[in-house]
Amino acid sequence: MKRAPTDLLTDLYQLTMAAGYFHRGVHEKRVSFELFVRRLPPYRRYMVFAGLETVLEHLRALRFTEAHLDYLRSVPALRPAMSFELCEYLRDFRFSGEVWAMPEGTVAFAQEPLIRITGTLFEAQLVETYLLSAINTETAAASKAARVVGAAQGRQVMEFGSRRTSPEEAVMTARAAYLAGFTATSNVEAGYRWDIPLAGTAAHSWTMAHATEREAFEAYLAVYPKERTTLLVDTYDTLDGVRNAIRAAPGGLGGVRLDSGDLDALARGSRALLDEAGLKDTRIVATGDLNEHKIAALLGAGAPVDVFGVGTELARCVDSPNLGAVYKMVHDHDADRPVLKLSEGKATLPGVHQVYRVIRDDRARRDIIGTQGEFHVDAEPLLVPWMKDGALCRPLPSLAAIRKTCRHQLAALPEDVRRIDDTATAPYPVATSDVLNDLLVEVQRRSREEQGELQ
């Protein structure tokens, strides 16, 4: 049997736990959970937060249909809990909690809460898997994309990775890349959803569908204006391809694209041929397994590349595929009790947090992780409210606005932190506040005492 796709993306244990809370009568206890990254992922000095829009839309749409309930009653591990009362509760379920988060495009660091859910224990638990899923992947992609944009030193960067990742992740990667500063994407669905500029002309298959390369170029330019067209020139021999492109568009051509071989040498050779033919405005587009390091090396060597296309390395975050965010309960509001976890290497900060970024002369100087409501000189709090009582309480910013936020955030970072190489430099300073330090000591002491007493 196969059922039509729905949006019931959660781990089973979120449901067994939520049902357990229901039967214990504690499911409406008010709690806070926070989502954060314990350590920066490998090869990253900062993150660019993304995924909030996806999360907020999921929370607003979350429902259990009759088909879901029928199915859940059939799951052996859950069945003992699927009473009539729980089914009624699930049927009426709507996310009714509060969401605080950094705006998308905000630069963030390890240990900093990116998003906080305050609501019933039932709902806060239930949504964990989806939150982690969306934030992990979109933040990983935006963080990688920001590095690529930095390496391109103001040159245009196109996102071409859709074929390298799953269909919906491809769309979200295109969005993450654009918000982090990419110029355009090839992903039509992403363009359709958010009006992200689209880029793309023709592939090797276009050339191969014609008897000769030159015929292929002329056929393309019979349909599309040559000033806007980039011709892919490496199907047979790259420099011969450039010559064919010049012959096909003697009066001017948008660009030529190099997708294989020694990109530095081929870019120089292509530039020489184009300049010689008077096509000084024709841009050279380089693609083919590029990443931030290869782009930096090409530009460092003086390769005359005007536009970079990045695919696989961004779409699969090849150097650092797992962001590793976690989602932990930090406060039990009914008991007015901060919560923490003591496992070795997995300790958490207790209580409801805020991140304060100290900014002087338009430069981010350091971050302070504190409790909600502290005051720090020259610092602005990064977490803001997005939902109250399950409804949006702040308009979702447009993607253009998010992109602007990100540009400002990246520009404010110390230059050392923006570097893409691995040389040891001081990390961006993030410290916990005195208030939080005191709370941590007190809660650790109390927790150890209680565990001792009660076991």
Add this chain to the structure above:
Amino acid sequence: MKRAPTDLLTDLYQLTMAAGYFHRGVHEKRVSFELFVRRLPPYRRYMVFAGLETVLEHLRALRFTEAHLDYLRSVPALRPAMSFELCEYLRDFRFSGEVWAMPEGTVAFAQEPLIRITGTLFEAQLVETYLLSAINTETAAASKAARVVGAAQGRQVMEFGSRRTSPEEAVMTARAAYLAGFTATSNVEAGYRWDIPLAGTAAHSWTMAHATEREAFEAYLAVYPKERTTLLVDTYDTLDGVRNAIRAAPGGLGGVRLDSGDLDALARGSRALLDEAGLKDTRIVATGDLNEHKIAALLGAGAPVDVFGVGTELARCVDSPNLGAVYKMVHDHDADRPVLKLSEGKATLPGVHQVYRVIRDDRARRDIIGTQGEFHVDAEPLLVPWMKDGALCRPLPSLAAIRKTCRHQLAALPEDVRRIDDTATAPYPVATSDVLNDLLVEVQRRSREEQGELQ
């Protein structure tokens, strides 16, 4: 402006090319494209083909809505081609081609066509991005999963990675893992869609939501039967956790789960405590950044682990995140002309292919990549037809049937090829047939001549 999600997942250049073919009057030329992997991805000796069901559903549903057409008319790079006639053509567009592919769960190797599309140049070009997107990600996941299953030597393996990848990819990963031999998944949506067995009980947050660990365990067992329950024991101290589990379920317990620390030592310590308490049937579940190598090491050392849970390493295919499949035109049927690409390192095999697997004594001996319709002794062709004229011509196998196919395929592989380590052993033999070799020589010669003549 933001538009509601649709399924227009393609690269812009598929549309610009398809529109170009339309205006050149060659869009209904009949061609074949094949999808294959040039070289096995790093750390892989074979692949498990997956993603066909996703592809076939996409092809059956592919439509251009009025909203799509409005949008496409607004895209600068496409606008010159969006004539009234093309809009009419897109409005009526249905995928009408033929699809041959290996059944999902088939073991495959580099250069072997996994799927072949024969249809109009327009439609065959248009669907490239989606095909690559789905096959790349699902085949990568199934290929990784098969290694994990092999390393577990018959012990149960659970897929727990949903939080580590994007929502829809998480669902497809759960399916890929199950078809490759995993026992269960935590992903409720995957269970809902395909009746994949679900696994999961409680997380650290359940324990932290109670005053003590023991209270948390007792609360869980008040709702769920203890014989079916696995208690997570590492929130505070793992072996103390096991003791608390034993106290909470003195008569018997499904399992205990270890999620951090030295899993070998903790599994032995837990086993000793459980046995001492008479809980010999209580299973030990190990989780926490596991992969095939760690599982093999634990079992090699004799760690008494009964069930493994794998998350991140599978969900992000951490060791080999990019399968790198490509999709190339291989035949122009109107001209009865095999097509090939000559780029350095990116050469393709011309013509319409079939893969013949030589099987003797239930063992796969070698594969032959030939042309469609050859005969080879003891060999069976792997590609079969799935769609004709845009309609299914073969029922989609159930996921259970696919899983069985995969089990048989893996069992038939030479043991060396199934090894997960990196020691150099002979790769599985894959050769091109004499007929194909002759064709390749002829087409290369003709292609070089024509390029020479025509340029």
